[in-house]
Structure formats: structure tokens, C-alpha cells
Amino acid sequence: MSDDLASDVPLLIGILRHRPEALAGVYERHGAAVLDLATEVCGADEADAVAQDVFLRLWRHPDEASAEHGSLRSHLLAVAHAGAVERVRRRPAGWRVPAHDHRSLEVLSVGPRRAISLVYYGGCTSDGAATALGISKEEVCREISDGLDLLHLVAEETALEGTS
Amino acid sequence: MPIPVPPVAEVTDVLEQARRELELSVAELWLRYFSLGGMSTALEVEAILNGALLATGHDRDLLAVALNERYAELGGDHPVPYEGDQAA
Numbered sequence: 023m024s025d026d027l028a029s030d031v032p033l034l035i036g037i038l039r040h041r042p043e044a045l046a047g048v049y050e051r052h053g054a055a056v057l058d059l060a061t062e063v064c065g066a067d068e069a070d071a072v073a074q075d076v077f078l079r080l081w082r083h084p085d086e087a088s089a090e091h092g093s094l095r096s097h098l099l100a101v102a103h104a105g106a107v108e109r110v111r112r113r114p115a116g117w118r119v120p121a122h123d124h125r126s127l128e129v130l131s132v133g134p135r136r137a138i139s140l141v142y143y144g145g146c147t148s149d150g151a152a153t154a155l156g157i158s159k160e161e162v163c164r165e166i167s168d169g170l171d172l173l174h175l176v177a178e179e180t181a182l183e184g185t186s
Numbered sequence: 187m188p189i190p191v192p193p194v195a196e197v198t199d200v201l202e203q204a205r206r207e208l209e210l211s212v213a214e215l216w217l218r219y220f221s222l223g224g225m226s227t228a229l230e231v232e233a234i235l236n237g238a239l240l241a242t243g244h245d246r247d248l249l250a251v252a253l254n255e256r257y258a259e260l261g262g263d264h265p266v267p268y269e270g271d272q273a274a
Contacts, residue, residue, distance in 0.1 A: 043213035046228030049220070053227065070225055078221060 030094040037084040045081050052095050053077070055167070056102045062170055063106035072105045096163045100148050127169075129176050134169025137162050201246070202235040204253045204266050218252035219245075243269040 030051070036044025053073065060072035076098055080087055087097045127135050137151055152159040205215050212235065216228040226234070226245055233239035234249070241249070247269050254264035 041213070042211070042217040043228070045220075046213045046216050050227045050229060053225075057225075070223070073225070074220065074223060081217075 034084065034088055034094060037081060038088065045077060048080065048094065048098075049077050052098050055095060056098050058170060059099050059102050059166075060106045062173070063103060064109045068106070068109050072102055072109065075105050076102045092160050092163075096148075096160060099163055099167070103148070127173075130169045130172060134165045134172070137165035138169045199237075200266060201249050201253065204257075205235060208253060208256050208260070210253075210256060215249070215252055218255065219248050222248045222251055224248040224252075 030048070033044045033047045033051070037048065056076050057069055057073045060069035060076075064072060079101060080098065086101075087094055127138060130138070136155055148159045148162050151162045155162065157165075205212070210218075212232045213228055215235075216224075216231045219226075219231060224231075224245060230239055231249070234241040234245065250266040250268050253266045257263060257265060
């Protein structure tokens with residue numbers, strides 16, 4: 023059992039026992055990752071609402087997380103992704119994904135690029151992407167996490183270059 | 187009886203005073219605040235209550251709403267002032 027998984031189990035048990043400090047602990051550990059993912063998918067304006075939905079859903083339905091295989095973070099990111107995609111789908115027909123969002127994937131290596139393309143732009147679930155890529159769901163989440171980290175780094179560097 | 191509107195520097199004292207009066211743990215207050223749309227962590231909320239972290243006006247108001255809702259649940263009024271009340 024990985025260190026992360028071992029650390030999350032007591033928190034998940036605390037949530038099952040309806041202890042607010044347990045949810046606070048989960049949010050402390052995973053809130054930033056969930057928010058980052060939501061921001062990538064649906065933008066900053068709606069990312070807070072997506073993140074809130076993820077953790078409140080965990081509070082109200084902790085059994086969903088405990089029934090999942092893999093890490094709590096994977097579960098939270100999957101829920102966040104589904105929620106963020108749903109918000110994007112509900113947008114008016116005239117809303118367009120900025121072109122640079124697709125081009126930015128070119129900086130990524132094959133693994134993260136394929137995972138992000140399938141899940142973010144192809145509308146695949148993590149399970150579907152795992153099947154399509156022939157890897158585990160955990161590896162899909164890891165590829166996406168690694169890819170998003172690099173995209174953030176590139177975005178920050180681009181922003182710095184713009185101000186220099 | 188409503189809590190008198192204090193200078194801004196004493197704002198966190200009002201929040202912490204209300205929390206203790208309501209016998210809410212920091213985590214319980216955080217959960218109410220989070221349910222209202224607050225995005226700070228419980229540690230940050232605790233730091234705000236202790237005066238170690240300066241709250242944004244938005245966070246301060248969310249904490250006030252969370253506390254006032256609990257007062258209302260207990261049959262009380264809304265004694266915790268909001269950000270706009272400071273300028274009144």
C-alpha cells in the first residue's frame with residue numbers, strides 16, 4: 023500500500039463516521055489537485071464550484087469512494103473531471119474551446135498527451151481511456167496528472183516571458 | 187443581543203467569539219463555510235480565527251453567514267456583522 027493510500031484510509035474512515043475534520047483533511051491533501059484539474063477542463067470561473075461539488079459529494083456519499091479501487095485522489099479527480107466536463111457540455115452552443123488549449127498539448131510526451139486528449143477532449147472516462155490505451159486506470163490518472171503539471175509549468179513560463 | 191460592530195482589526199475576535207459561543211469546532215465551522223462556497227482550507231480558517239491570517243472580505247462574510255446560520259438554527263438572531271456593516 024502506497025504512503026498516500028495509507029494516509030487517506032483514516033481520513034476516509036473519519037468521513038464515513040461523519041467527522042468534519044476528516045473532510046477538512048482530505049481537502050487539505052487533495053483540494054489543490056482537484057481545483058487544478060477542474061480549472062484545466064472548465065476554466066477558473068467554474069472550477070471552484072466543481073471542487074466544492076466533489077468534496078461535498080464525498081461528504082454525502084463516502085461509500086462511493088470506499089467502493090473504488092485505487093487511491094482516494096484518483097476517485098476525487100475522476101469525479102472532478104466528470105463534473106467539469108458536464109459544465110462544459112452545458113455551455114451554450116456558441117462557446118468554443120480556445121485553440122491554444124489543443125496546441126499546448128504538443129509540449130507533452132506521448133503518454134500524457136494521449137491520456138489528456140482522450141479524457142479532456144474525447145469525453146472518455148478514465149476507465150474508457152485505460153481500455154483505449156491498454157493501461158490501468160491509475161496509470162491514466164498519473165499520466166493526466168503529470169501532463170497537467172507540465173502544462174501549468176509551461177503556462178507560468180509563458181506568462182513570465184510575456185511580462186519580461 | 188447583537189455583537190457591537192468592532193474595528194476591522196478586531197474582526198477575527200468577533201468570529202472566534204461567536205464560534206466558541208456556538209460550541210462549534212473549527213472543522214465544523216469550516217464545513218459550514220465550505221458548503222457556502224468557501225475555498226480556504228480548515229487550517230487557513232483556523233489561522234483566520236486566530237488572527238494569524240488576514241481574511242478576504244468574501245471569506246469573512248462566508249464565515250459570518252455560517253455562524254449566523256447556526257445562531258438561527260438555535261433560535262437566535264444574526265449577531266455576527268458582515269463586511270459591509272463595518273463601513274456603516
